Each structure stands twice: as C-alpha cells, then as structure tokens.
Amino acid sequence: MKKNATIAAQFANDDAERSLILERARLCAALTKAHLLPPQSQDKNAKLPEKYQSVGARGVSNLEGRMLLSLFPAEIPWFDLRPDESLLYAPDADDEMIQLFEEFLYLRRLTAQSVLESSNVDQRRRHKRAGFRAIKRQVIGQVVATGDALEQLTDDYRLKLFRRDCYVTRRDSAGDVLYHIVKESLDPLTLSDERIATAGLKLSDIQEKSVAERMVDIHTRISWQPRDKTWVIEQEVNDHIVSTSEETVSPYFSTPFSLSPGEHYGRGFVEENLGDLRTLNELEVRRLDLLALASKALWAVDESSLVRDEDLEKESGSVIRARVRGGRVDDVAILHADAMREYGMINDAINTKTRDLGKAFLLETETQPRGERVTATQIMRIAQELDGTLGGVYAPIADDQQIPMVQRLMHMLERDNLIAPLPNDAVRVVALTGLAALSQQAAAGRTMSLVQVLAQLGPEAMSRIDMGVLTDILARDLGIFEPGLIKSAERLAEEQQQAMAAQSQMAAQQRAVDVVGNVAESQLTGAP
Numbered sequence: 001m002k003k004n005a006t007i008a009a010q011f012a013n014d015d016a017e018r019s020l021i022l023e024r025a026r027l028c029a030a031l032t033k034a035h036l037l038p039p040q041s042q043d044k045n046a047k048l049p050e051k052y053q054s055v056g057a058r059g060v061s062n063l064e065g066r067m068l069l070s071l072f073p074a075e076i077p078w079f080d081l082r083p084d085e086s087l088l089y090a091p092d093a094d095d096e097m098i099q100l101f102e103e104f105l106y107l108r109r110l111t112a113q114s115v116l117e118s119s120n121v122d123q124r125r126r127h128k129r130a131g132f133r134a135i136k137r138q139v140i141g142q143v144v145a146t147g148d149a150l151e152q153l154t155d156d157y158r159l160k161l162f163r164r165d166c167y168v169t170r171r172d173s174a175g176d177v178l179y180h181i182v183k184e185s186l187d188p189l190t191l192s193d194e195r196i197a198t199a200g201l202k203l204s205d206i207q208e209k210s211v212a213e214r215m216v217d218i219h220t221r222i223s224w225q226p227r228d229k230t231w232v233i234e235q236e237v238n239d240h241i242v243s244t245s246e247e248t249v250s251p252y253f254s255t256p257f258s259l260s261p262g263e264h265y266g267r268g269f270v271e272e273n274l275g276d277l278r279t280l281n282e283l284e285v286r287r288l289d290l291l292a293l294a295s296k297a298l299w300a301v302d303e304s305s306l307v308r309d310e311d312l313e314k315e316s317g318s319v320i321r322a323r324v325r326g327g328r329v330d331d332v333a334i335l336h337a338d339a340m341r342e343y344g345m346i347n348d349a350i351n352t353k354t355r356d357l358g359k360a361f362l363l364e365t366e367t368q369p370r371g372e373r374v375t376a377t378q379i380m381r382i383a384q385e386l387d388g389t390l391g392g393v394y395a396p397i398a399d400d401q402q403i404p405m406v407q408r409l410m411h412m413l414e415r416d417n418l419i420a421p422l423p424n425d426a427v428r429v430v431a432l433t434g435l436a437a438l439s440q441q442a443a444a445g446r447t448m449s450l451v452q453v454l455a456q457l458g459p460e461a462m463s464r465i466d467m468g469v470l471t472d473i474l475a476r477d478l479g480i481f482e483p484g485l486i487k488s489a490e491r492l493a494e495e496q497q498q499a500m501a502a503q504s505q506m507a508a509q510q511r512a513v514d515v516v517g518n519v520a521e522s523q524l525t526g527a528p
Contacts, residue, residue: 007219007236011181014168025146025164028270031277032056032145037164052284056277059361060145067140079406080430081105099469108419112409119157135159143257147268150254153408171264179223180252186218199237222252249411253404273360280353287346293337302331402431
C-alpha cells in the first residue's frame with residue numbers, strides 16, 4: 001500500500017485481504033442470527049439467509065444475556081478504581097491519606113458509572129436512545145457469533161457499535177492494535193462549512209438534494225503512534241482529510257473472542273461449533289424433505305377401473321361406480337412413501353446434535369437466575385460456567401470490554417471537568433467480573449472476621465481498630481453510598497463537644513440545686 005494512498009483506498013485494500021475471514025463470519029451469522037452480519041450483496045429490503053434450525057439463535061441469545069449479566073450487573077459494581085501499588089505500598093505512605101484517597105476514588109467510580117449508564121437521553125433531540133446495556137448486548141452478540149467487535153465511546157458518552165464489514169483492523173504479532181479504519185455513511189450537512197469546503201463539496205448543491213441522495217461515505221483512521229504514545233484520528237470525506245486530532249486514550253476499542261497469534265481478527269464461539277451447527281441445519285432440511293414426502297398421498301387408479309378422477313373428489317357419502325370384491329375396492333389405492341426407517345435415523349441424529357449444542361450454548365443449565373434481584377453468588381456461578389464453556393477466554397473478553405472503556409470514560413470526565421484530574425500512574429482500573437465481583441463483597445466478610453478475632457482477644461486488641469476507618473471500608477466493600485448515613489469525623493467531633501457541654505451544664509445545674517438545698521436546710525434547722 002502506498003504511503004500517500006487515501007484512507008478509503010487503504011480500507012478497500014484491507015477489506016479485500018480479509019474477505020475469506022469475513023465470509024466465514026457471515027456463515028456463522030447465517031446459522032445463528034443473520035442480521036448480525038448479512039451477506040455482502042444483501043439489499044436492505046431483501047430476505048436474509050434462511051436457516052432450518054433455531055438452536056444457534058437461541059444459544060447466542062442465551063450467551064448474550066448471561067455474559068451481559070456477568071460483565072455489567074446492574075446492582076453490583078462491575079469495575080473499581082484503586083490506588084496504584086506504588087502509592088499503596090510506599091514506605092512513607094500515610095494511612096489516613098490512603099483512606100481518604102480510597103474514599104475519593106469510590107465517589108469517582110460512582111460518578112463515572114452514573115454518567116455512562118444515563119447517557120441514553122439525547123438532551124438536544126429530547127428522546128431516548130439505545131442505552132448502555134442495550135448496546136453492550138449487541139456487542140456481545142457480535143463477539144460470540146462473528147468473533148470480533150469494534151466500539152466507540154462518543155463525546156456525548158454514548159457507545160456506538162460498528163458491524164464487522166464496516167471496519168478493518170491491523171495488529172502486530174503480539175495482538176496489539178496498530179490501526180482501525182471505520183467506514184460510515186454520513187449526512188454532509190452535519191459537517192461544518194469549513195469541512196464541507198475542505199472535502200471539495202458545495203453547500204448549495206448538498207442542500208438541493210434529498211437526504212438519500214446527499215449521503216456520503218466518511219472513513220475514519222485511528223492509528224497508534226509508537227514514538228509519541230498517542231492515537232492519531234483522521235477523517236476523510238470525498239478523498240480529502242477533513243479533520244485530524246490526537247488522543248492519549250483511544251475512544252475506539254475492539255474485542256476479539258479468540259485471537260490467534262498473527263491474526264488481525266478474532267474467531268467466534270459459533271465458529272468453534274460450526275460443524276455441529278451446519279450438520280444440524282442439513283439434518284433439519286432432510287427431515288423436512290422426508291416429512292413432506294411422507295405426507296404426500298396420491299390416488300392410483302387401475303387403467304380398467306370404473307372410478308373416474310372426479311369421483312375421488314366427491315364429498316363423503318356420495319355413490320360412485322367401482323369394482324368391489326369382498327367389500328373392498330380393489331382397483332383404487334393410495335400411493336405414499338414409506339420412509340419411517342430413514343426418518344427415525346435422522347431424528348436420532350438431530351436429537352444428538354441438538355443436545356450437544358444445547359450443552360455448548362448453556363441452554364440446558366439451571367444456574368440462570370429467575371428472580372428480579374441477582375446476587376453476587378449467582379453472578380459468580382454464571383461466570384464460572386461461562387469461563388468453562390467458552391474455553392477460558394471469558395476473562396480476556398471481560399478485560400477487553402471493561403478496562404479500555406473505563407479508561408476512556410475517566411479521560412473524558414477529566415477533560416470535561418466533571419471530575420478532578422489525577423496523574424495517570426496514580427490509579428489503576430480493575431475489572432470486577434464474576435469471582436472478582438464476589439471477592440469485592442467477600443472483603444467485607446474478611447474485615448468483619450478480623451474484628452471478631454480481635455474482640456475475642458479483649459479490649460486492648462479492639463482498641464487498635466479505628467471505628468471510623470472500619471465503617472468507611474465496610475461501606476465501600478458493600479457498595480453502599482447514602483449521603484448522611486455515615487457521620488463524618490467533623491460531625492462526630494461536633495456531637496461530642498455538644499454532649500460534653502450538655503453534660504457540664506447538667507453538672508452545674510445539679511451543683512446549684514445542691515447549694516440551694518443546703519442553704520434551705522440550714523435555715524430550717526437554725527444551724528449557723
């Protein structure tokens with residue numbers, strides 16, 4: 001590829017190179033959910049490829065739901081912000097400052113998660129869009145069925161998913177991304193006047209056209225600059241670069257299902273089970289053929305028979321002429337195929353393949369929670385089952401799905417002054433998925449176990465515990481944030497001062513009462 005080639009030409013070149021991989025992914029989609037990756041020549045109004053079994057579609061939907069529940073649970077934190085080890089375990093680390101920093105990061109995480117999960121409302125257009133989890137379910141479907149997905153976290157904190165045939169990716173031998181190129185359809189009126197002019201378009205000509213006529217292709221290249229450690233994002237319209245920017249944290253992140261060394265795209269879970277899916281689909285076709293053949297019945301009439309063709313179409317109870325012997329018509333018979341043996345063999349094979357695929361796609365498991373509330377233990381069980389079923393790739397998928405997105409989210413929040421900026425090496429993002437999510441709550445149990453052991457050792461051991469710090473740690477580990485629920489140190493000190501003042505006042509009043517009582521007693525007894 002020439003260095004000065006356009007982005008569109010580079011996209012076309014890379015797209016041609018991956019044509020066989022893309023066709024394989026299209027086959028996987030056709031046997032599960034064809035709309036995830038339609039055929040190359042598919043018209044928007046044309047019929048999608050027809051399949052004869054639904055096990056693949058049900059299996060992908062089942063994995064989508066389970067992975068979404070485990071990766072992004074609604075009621076349990078799915079990521080955490082923690083101090084970097086260099087700060088946490090530094091010899092001169094101040095315990096009080098570390099605890100304050102932990103509380104600061106906890107509130108920071110709550111802010112970030114709230115912004116991300118409430119980004120489905122478009123304030124300018126006054127309507128709701130697909131929410132965070134709705135897009136994430138589509139992403140998981142692409143990853144499971146086709147093997148790869150590319151997302152963008154836009155400037156308004158929305159997630160945008162790109163279909164497999166709308167982007168190309170290049171990786172090095174270690175699997176690190178060198179660049180992505182995305183192809184989109186764009187209304188040029190959304191561009192500024194300056195960019196329209198840069199693209200070689202005329203605003204007057206564009207405004208005269210209908211929406212369908214004026215749509216143009218825009219190619220976006222996101223390339224890694226190893227020397228500057230930045231991502232350069234270039235956008236091209238009509239073979240002209242209309243914008244260029246640099247980002248330290250890329251707004252685009254890809255998720256391969258299973259990435260082999262030296263390859264640029266992931267292979268999906270469906271591809272790993274493609275043999276069984278294709279076999280089941282073919283067997284269903286054969287079973288339908290046999291059923292159609294078995295259900296077809298034809299009348300066979302002897303050449304010398306008195307029965308006419310129209311006689312066979314008469315209503316029940318009608319009288320016809322025919323050769324009858326022994327109370328039976330012997331010159332007319334029904335012709336049909338006897339394929340029960342073949343049907344039984346095919347039916348047994350279908351049942352076997354359906355059972356195998358059901359186990360592969362977790363359709364026969366009983367661990368799916370059925371209540372409205374989902375506990376951390378249930379999520380742990382689902383994560384364990386997913387990791388075993390998906391061949392150990394569940395944890396890398398979780399990292400690809402969560403960590404890059406959260407890093408970009410925190411970068412955007414700092415950029416937009418929604419949170420205070422921090423040094424890049426001060427905080428690390430941790431994905432809380434499955435066992436990790438459960439361990440977050442188990443930490444509270446371990447803390448309480450320590451308190452119970454110290455209580456058994458006596459008051460001297462318990463005096464080593466700072467109850468304020470203990471309360472803050474338990475609240476964070478349990479994911480509880482209710483303003484005003486836990487009193488601050490300042491409020492506790494103020495209440496203690498008020499209590500001491502009230503106690504001093506009561507003591508003074510009691511002394512005054514005692515003095516008055518003593519004086520009255522002296523007067524009554526005549527004591528000097």
